[in-house]
Amino acid sequence: MTTKAHQTEIAVDPDVPLVRITREFDAPPEKVFSAHTDPELVARWLGPRRLAMKVDHYDCRTGGSYRYLHVGDGAEFGFHGSFHEVRPAGLIVQTFTFEAIPDSVALQRLVFTDLGGGRTRLTSTSLVDSFAGRDAFVASGMEAGVREVYERLDAVLAG
Amino acid sequence: MTTKAHQTEIAVDPDVPLVRITREFDAPPEKVFSAHTDPELVARWLGPRRLAMKVDHYDCRTGGSYRYLHVGDGAEFGFHGSFHEVRPAGLIVQTFTFEAIPDSVALQRLVFTDLGGGRTRLTSTSLVDSFAGRDAFVASGMEAGVREVYERLDAVLAG
Numbered sequence: 001m002t003t004k005a006h007q008t009e010i011a012v013d014p015d016v017p018l019v020r021i022t023r024e025f026d027a028p029p030e031k032v033f034s035a036h037t038d039p040e041l042v043a044r045w046l047g048p049r050r051l052a053m054k055v056d057h058y059d060c061r062t063g064g065s066y067r068y069l070h071v072g073d074g075a076e077f078g079f080h081g082s083f084h085e086v087r088p089a090g091l092i093v094q095t096f097t098f099e100a101i102p103d104s105v106a107l108q109r110l111v112f113t114d115l116g117g118g119r120t121r122l123t124s125t126s127l128v129d130s131f132a133g134r135d136a137f138v139a140s141g142m143e144a145g146v147r148e149v150y151e152r153l154d155a156v157l158a159g
Numbered sequence: 160m161t162t163k164a165h166q167t168e169i170a171v172d173p174d175v176p177l178v179r180i181t182r183e184f185d186a187p188p189e190k191v192f193s194a195h196t197d198p199e200l201v202a203r204w205l206g207p208r209r210l211a212m213k214v215d216h217y218d219c220r221t222g223g224s225y226r227y228l229h230v231g232d233g234a235e236f237g238f239h240g241s242f243h244e245v246r247p248a249g250l251i252v253q254t255f256t257f258e259a260i261p262d263s264v265a266l267q268r269l270v271f272t273d274l275g276g277g278r279t280r281l282t283s284t285s286l287v288d289s290f291a292g293r294d295a296f297v298a299s300g301m302e303a304g305v306r307e308v309y310e311r312l313d314a315v316l317a318g
Contacts, residue, residue: 016288017175063224063241082222082241084254084264093264095243095254105243105252107266107286127266129175129286 006154008147010138017134019142021124023150027157029089029112032120035156036060036092036110043068045152048145051077062086066094081108096126104133165313167306169297176293178301180283182309186316188248188271191279194315195219195251195269202227204311207304210236221245225253240267255285263292 009022025032035041039058047053051072058066060083067080078099084107085093092110106126113121128134168181184191194200198217206212210231217225219242226239237258243266244252251269265285272280287293 015290018288063226063239065222065241067222080222082224082243082254084241085256085261093254095241095252095266097244102244105266105268107254107264107288109264109288125288127286127288129177129266129268129284131174 006150008143008150010143010146012134012138016127017129017131018125018127019134019138021126021146023122023124024115025120025122025150025154025157026118027120028118029114029120031157032122032153033089033092033112035153037086041156045149045156048148049152056080059083060086060092104128106137165309167302167309169302169305171293171297175286176288176290177284177286178293178297180285180305182281182283183274184279184281184309184313184316185277186279187277188273188279190316191281191312192248192251192271194312196245200315204308204315207307208311215239218242219245219251263287265296 006024011020012018013020035045037060039055042058043053043055047070051070054069054071056067056069058068060066062083062085064083064086065081066083067078069079070077080097080099081095083092083094085091090112094108096106096108097104106128109125111123113123115121126137128137165183170179171177172179194204196219198214201217202212202214206229210229213228213230215226215228217227219225221242221244223242223245224240225242226237228238229236239256239258240254242251242253244250249271253267255265255267256263265287268284270282272282274280287296
């Protein structure tokens, strides 16, 4: 197991309104996958450190759905979506809406690739229906947020 | 109520991999919406005339999911997805996969617009993650299929 920090790569697609985030983790695919499907584990990393995550429901299976809140700073921020398809240790396809922008929906695809040696590459793509929406999302400080949540996920995987 | 046939407009977006289908119906939004949410009604129009529709489950509410089969010609064709958001008589946002192409997922948005006088405009957009996928879908005979299912829907609404 390496101790150096892993880079988070964030790339916008030139042709379609899509953001692709790539990150490696020092844990096998089964473990990285479980950290995405078990709501008790998810609550320990999915969101900024300064906010608590409150899970309303999180039923990560094909045909399931989720809703959670980030709570703090005197406010609550709600998120919800559906799990279109869940393949153990391999794939999660889900929808995602930040409820402050209720008409905005992203289609997200998380691919867990076994790199061998107990390591996993997670590739996460988010597709939306306009370049303006995609670019506003990237400009909103997404990059710092993604780095922070994946550092938190590193800690969950090491624990 | 007019008796002339309504045009189905199918347009591909030049900038994003999206197909937009627009069609008017001689029924109010509540009725057109019910024909999309009640599985017994859905089974009467959603698919080609020559195939029977077999509903595995169809739970059209925010967070629900569906699966159905088109059966005939000695074969079964499966489809499944999730209902990301359902707003009565106004909006359905859902995912869609044709199971013969299991990695292909469309994000679909159905908007029911009240035109007054007991008429409704239905705008249905399907977003996918590549232009090649979008164009293959359009080239696959989608247009004739859409016209046929909306003629069947006309009959359900008139019945």
